[in-house]
Amino acid sequence: MSRLLIENGTVLTINDRHDIFDSGCVLIEDDRILYVGPRSGLPEQVDADRMDATGKAVMPGLVNCHTHLCMIFGRTLATDVDLLTWLDRQMPVMAAMDDAAMLHAQLLGCVENLKNGNTTVVENLFAARTDTFSPETLAFEAMRQAGLRGMVARAFEARHFDPAFAETPAEQTRRVTALARDWHGADNGRLRLAIGPLLPWAVDESMLRHTRALANDLGLPLHMHVAESQEFNRVIARHYGRPVRNVELLHETGCLGPDVQAVGVSDLSAHEIELLVDSGTSVVLDPQTRLFWGTGFPSLKPFLDAGVTCGLATNGPAANCGQDLFESMKYACATAKTAVGDPSVLPARRALRMATIEGARALGISHQTGSLEVGKRADVITLDLRQPHLTPASNLDACLVFSARGADVRDVIVDGSVRMRDRRLTFIDETALLTRCNDLANACLERVAHRQSDSRPSVSREIS
Structure with a gap:
């Protein structure tokens, strides 16, 4: 049995009452939270x-509900x-990745x-199909080494897609069944x-129904890009x-539900939002990449008004060039307010909950993580508030959403294990990892330069 007492901090629980303890502590035993509250609630000697x-x-x-570390x-x-x-x-860069590149890309992302x-x-995760290694297994291995709480959402591509990435439903069933047995x-x-x-156009209706049936048989959730733009x-x-x-289309093929x-x-x-509500489907929002791609100014108000569970995401590091979920919170508020001309539509507290407990609820793991409560898994971070851009922190919710950034995080604990202490990772030589990843990335780009890109079908071509 191991115990860790985090003390003398401002503890933000994100529980139903949104309790904040100005001089609080969190007591962790093994992988669980044993106590959260004022320091006076514990004996002097612990x-x-x-x-x-x-x-x-x-x-x-924080709960990052969607990324593409493979990219x-x-x-x-x-x-x-x-x-x-x-x-x-x-996609050519991804197709050029071997097993070492995939493993190190995943580890760098973690x-x-x-x-x-x-x-x-x-x-x-989507990757060129190969029988020499399993990209999904390498992603899980990276998560295991990093100590993250992770979900690998394996993508399925078939029709009208680069053949190197496509597979048949039978191949999907074989590979997913093996992954579920080994990793779920x-x-x-x-x-x-x-x-x-x-x-959605990389499959047909029968493939959508097949994927839903496979998910049901194996007890797996569904995770999909949906209506990302008018062009979609x-x-x-x-x-x-x-x-x-x-x-x-997802409604017709049974691909909505509380596990989606x-x-x-x-x-x-408006009708589609009703379908989401009636089915209990959650949405995952990445407002900054919507703006970067110019796919439409995302209005969050319809989801908020309808009571849809909303998680937040960074999207992939090749999409918005970062993995800072504090940035996603700030973008979510700014876009929600500006889209409808109402500065009150998405308060900082709701955005903070979307990045923690509501995101965990969207993934079906709010019983494990997303808030600091007795009995939950000990997933805890600390941020240094003693900095010019965080002073004064008169409203802690607003401070974290509008002023904080990922670089302010000092300590990270997952499942009771300290993965970063005072910004030093405890499980890996970070400098060596960065050097290795630069070398592998350059090798991938060199392989791409030697291939003829016009021989590969475009995923953005007109589909008749």
């Missing part, structure tokens, strides 16, 4: 290791193009998330698997040969 949080905020680790070697490539052209330019205070991460619920429930089509819905209508919209996360939703009708 048999535990100590972490002094004087001048720091102590809060739940991290494409960071800063194609930053001034539309979404689908960007994808066309990123490190970046931890250093930004993201203790839970959903990696929406692994490491004391810290690692989980999800599935779903990468793009136009392409869907052409692909399926009828005027159907993305969420309507719809990611990047930017172009939804």
Whole structure:
């Protein structure tokens, strides 16, 4: 048995009452929270290791509900193009990755998330299919080494997609079944698997139904890009040969429900929002990448008004060039307010909950993480408040959402294990990792330069 006492900090619990303890503490025993509250609530002498949080905020680790760590070697490539052209330019880099590149890309992404205070991460992984290694296994291995609470959301691509990335439903079933057996619920429930089509026109109705049936059989959630832009819905209508919209299609094929996360939703009708509400489907919002790609100014108010569970995400490090969920909170508030001309539409407290307990609820793990409460897993971060840009912190919620950034995170604990202390990682040589990743990324880019890109079909082409 091990115990850790985090004391003398400002403890922000994110519980139902949103309790804040100005001189509070968190007592951790093994992987669980044993006590949260004022220091006076514990005996003077506690048999535990100590972490002094004087001048720091102590809060739940953040929940990054959607990223693509598999694309991290494409960071800063194609930053001034539309979404689908960007994808066309990123995929050759991904196709050039071998097993060493994939493992180190995933590990680099895990490190970046931890250093930004993201203790839970959903990696929406798509990769060129190969029988020499399993990209998903390497992603899980990286999460295991980093100590993250992670979900690998394995994407499915088939029709109208680069053949190197495509597979048949039978191949999907074989691979997903093996992954579920080996990884779903692994490491004391810290690692989980999800599935779903990468793009709605990369499959047909039968494939959507097949994926839903497979998820049901294996007890897996569905995680999908949904209605990311007006162009998405136009392409869907052409692909399926009828005027159907993305969420309507998912409803028809049984792919909505409380075990579903719809990611990047930017172009939804009022009827589609009703379908989300009636089915209990959660949405995952990444407002900064919507703005970067120019796919539409995301209005969050319809989801908030309808009572949809909303998680927040950074999207991939090649999409917004970072993994800072504090930035996502700030963007969410700014876009929600500006979209409807109402500065009160998304308060800082709600944004903070979207990045913690509400995000955990969207992933179906709010019983484990997302708040500091007795019995929950000990996923805890601290932020140094003794900095010019965080002084004064008259309103802690607003300070964290509008002024803080990932670089302010000092300590990170996942499942009771200290993964970063005073910004020093405890499990890896960070300098060596960065050097290795630069070398591997350069090797991938060199391989891409020797290939003819015009021999590869475009995922953004017109689909008849």
